Amino acid sequence: MKVLGNRKRIAVLTTGRQDYGVLRSTVHSMHNDPELDMRLWVGGMHLKERFGKSRDLIHSEGIPIAQELDFLGEPPNPIEDSSRAMTMVGNVLVSESPDALLLVGDRSETLAAGMAATLATVPIIHLHGGEETEGAIDNAMRHALTKLSHLHLVSHPSYGKRVEQMGEDPENVVVVGAPGLDNRFRDDLPSVNELEDFLGLRLDDPVVLVTVHPTTLGLKDPVSEVMAVSDAMDKVEATYVVTLPNSDAGGAAIRDYWINWSKDRKNVSLKEVLGAGRYWSLLNYTKVMLGNSSSGMLEGPSAGANVINVGDRQFGRLRNSRIRDVGVNSAEITKLLEEAIQKDWLLEGEMRDWDFDERLVSQRIIEAIGKWNIDATLRKKFHSI
Known part of the structure; x- marks a missing residue:
């Protein structure tokens, strides 16, 4: 050794x-x-x-x-x-x-x-x-x-x-x-005012955190998921914070789509990197997580957010009762997003699979x-x- x-x-x-x-x-x-x-x-x-x-x-x-x-x-x-x-x-x-x-x-x-x-x-x-x-x-x-x-x-x-x-x-x-x-236990997280300055918009309730990564198996068009998600966002009034995807194949197409789509939308903040501190601070004010990120399986529910998991990228991971799965369908995503903003899904069932100690x-x-x-x-x- x-x-x-x-x-x-x-x-x-x-x-x-x-x-x-x-x-x-x-x-x-x-x-x-x-x-x-x-x-x-x-x-x-x-x-x-x-x-x-x-x-x-x-x-x-x-x-x-x-x-x-x-x-x-x-x-x-x-x-x-x-x-x-x-x-x-x-x-x-x-x-x-x-x-x-x-x-x-x-x-x-x-x-x-x-x-x-x-x-x-x-x-x-x-x-x-x-x-x-x-x-x-x-x-x-x-x-x-x-x-x-x-x-x-x-x-x-x-x-x-x-x-x-x-x-x-x-x-x-x-x-x-x-x-x-x-x-969750950090004592150095940014304040809401610091977050708003960084994001360039007020975090008026409800806040929806959106992350869509490319689905690298099965889905031929990497933009189809993000189009369905953004169509639902257009139909449901909220404050949206969108984090851009990683470097996986298909990520560049999703990135370009978000950059073009978010122009002139005053209720949308588009960010490359939040950093762990800003991310966890933002989760404290987030009502809904929307997309297909693994953070929706863990971080989101642990912080008390409702989670809408789009598509099959995260199939196979354990879930708890804050998480709802939905296909790549704009109408279904819209319906679920409206419900997630209005309800606390944890109250509808007991925690399962994950025990956040x-x-x-x-x-x-x-x-x-x-x-x-x-x-x-x-x-x-x-x-x-």
Whole structure:
């Protein structure tokens, strides 16, 4: 084991806003833990002006950035970008020689980093394994990362069972919860006045937060979902905050559509990046989340918002009673949006599947890493059920 004294050197890779909000509390906890030498590697969308250059937000929080990995091309190309990511991550794995690499989720560049770590014989800690998104290619990459990983920190017992179904050692599957929910307990969130200044509009009730990402499996036209959503928005009076999509295939078409559609609409604020702080502050004033983002499965319900999940991108994820699924149909979305603004869906049924408890998940993650025998897990054995 390559350690500094008795400290474990853990590299943490973040590739954009989509995973830093999940990782933030863990990164801060690891940075402040005397038994860990946390090395933060920042790359991909974080470094691009087009995607809001969220690297600057990380820097403003006082967390040292050990490496900046500029592997995202212009325009983004998943095959070429992943190839560059694998090479760049491989190089810093050799130069920094961490004891383990912590990865979250399911993006192509994250899988590329996992491949690099496998070839460099660096154990992998994987967050949010075992989850399902049937409408996205992310699904295959998430499960592939599970098979490359050595310590599985999952968000729910059902997901842990799925990881074990893939032959992983139950001793190395730990249910820690969803670390992104730690943002609920921050005491540094922007005020409503600061939010309104940033967004450029008043947050008059009802506030609807909209995010539509490309559905990378099944749906041929990436704009069809966003057209159905925007048509419903035109019919239902509300204050709309729209966050632009990620760099997945089809994202550019959705981005261009929103930019053109939002012109001259005074009740719409269009933003590239909110940052975890503004995002969670905004959730406190949000009545409805609309779209197909994974944050609608977790963050939205935990903050008390009703969630309208459009299409099948998130099929397979656990849900609670604040979430309603709807097809890519403008009339159905409109009807559900009107209902979501008027009612509190949680009152219509008990919580199911998710129990949003009050303990910081980042502390469970630190505890699991502290107990983990890294050397004993590098050679993996398939565990049959």
